[in-house]
Amino acid sequence: MKAFFRNYIKESLASAFFVVCFVCSFLSCSNDYCKExxxxxxxxxxxxxxxxxxxxxxxxxxxxxxxxxxxxxxxxxxxxxxxxxxxxxxxxxxxxxxxxxxxxxxxxxxxxxxxxxxxxxxxxxxxxxxxxxxxxxxxxxxxxxxxxxxxxxxxxxxxxxxxxxxxxx
Known part of the structure; x- marks a missing residue:
């Protein structure tokens, strides 16, 4: 059971890290200043x-x-x-x-x-x-x-x- 929670936490952290990196890279490429x-x-x-x-x-x-x-x-x-x-x-x-x-x-x-x-x-x-x-x-x-x-x-x-x-x- 302990191993299950450890793997679950690792996978959750990896998924959260991937989502945060994806959102940050998406936001850094969109710049409203370029429209001016x-x-x-x-x-x-x-x-x-x-x-x-x-x-x-x-x-x-x-x-x-x-x-x-x-x-x-x-x-x-x-x-x-x-x-x-x-x-x-x-x-x-x-x-x-x-x-x-x-x-x-x-x-x-x-x-x-x-x-x-x-x-x-x-x-x-x-x-x-x-x-x-x-x-x-x-x-x-x-x-x-x-x-x-x-x-x-x-x-x-x-x-x-x-x-x-x-x-x-």
């Missing part, structure tokens, strides 16, 4: 002093000046845009060409930021998050202003990081 974007893109909203809820820009064209890369060429009106921050640099520059009431505008948006690498997992790799330090326009008109609403850029689509108030008056 791994790059850092900040959201920029457009407004005017009169219309603070939002204003549409026509034919917006956005170019990354450092990489000479066309990011967006939109023939429709848009009131916000997502801009990818440089992953291995602390300054990102974007040239924005657009029309407002038939008048062409060209602005250069400069974003100074600090990047942080986070190791997520072996399957996902590293994720880069950024913290915005300063945002300004090189060729701003008198009255144009920028408000940083959320300094932390995590790459999620519900962030509203920067709001630009244009002076079209």
């Amino acid at each position: 974007p791994m790059d850092t893109s900040m959201e920029v909203l457009f407004a005017t002093r009169r219309d603070t809820s939002g204003v549409s820009l026509q034919s917006l064209k956005v170019t990354d000046r450092k990489r000479n890369l066309l990011l967006l060429e939109d023939t429709l009106s848009c009131s916000s845009v997502r801009l990818p921050l440089a992953a291995f640099d602390t300054i990102s520059e974007f040239r924005m060409d657009f029309y407002r009431s038939g008048v062409p505008y060209s602005k250069v948006l400069v974003v100074k930021h600090k990047n942080t690498e986070e190791f997520v997992s072996a399957e996902c790799g590293c994720r880069i998050t950024s913290k915005i330090d300063t945002v300004y326009m090189n060729n701003a008109y008198h009255g144009d202003s920028i408000v940083v609403r959320n300094k932390f850029v995590l790459g999620r689509f519900d962030e509203r990081n920067v709001k630009i108030y244009w002076n079209f008056d």
Whole structure:
């Protein structure tokens, strides 16, 4: 009888160990972080002093000046845009060409930021998050202003990081 209980306990412990190892290996491979974007893109909203809820820009064209890369060429009106921050640099520059009431505008948006690498997992790799330090326009008109609403850029689509108030008056 003693041998029976000893074998039963050994088999039970072996089975429990197998189940625990299986569950742990299954949980370690499923990572919800991989479903989120791994790059850092900040959201920029457009407004005017009169219309603070939002204003549409026509034919917006956005170019990354450092990489000479066309990011967006939109023939429709848009009131916000997502801009990818440089992953291995602390300054990102974007040239924005657009029309407002038939008048062409060209602005250069400069974003100074600090990047942080986070190791997520072996399957996902590293994720880069950024913290915005300063945002300004090189060729701003008198009255144009920028408000940083959320300094932390995590790459999620519900962030509203920067709001630009244009002076079209």
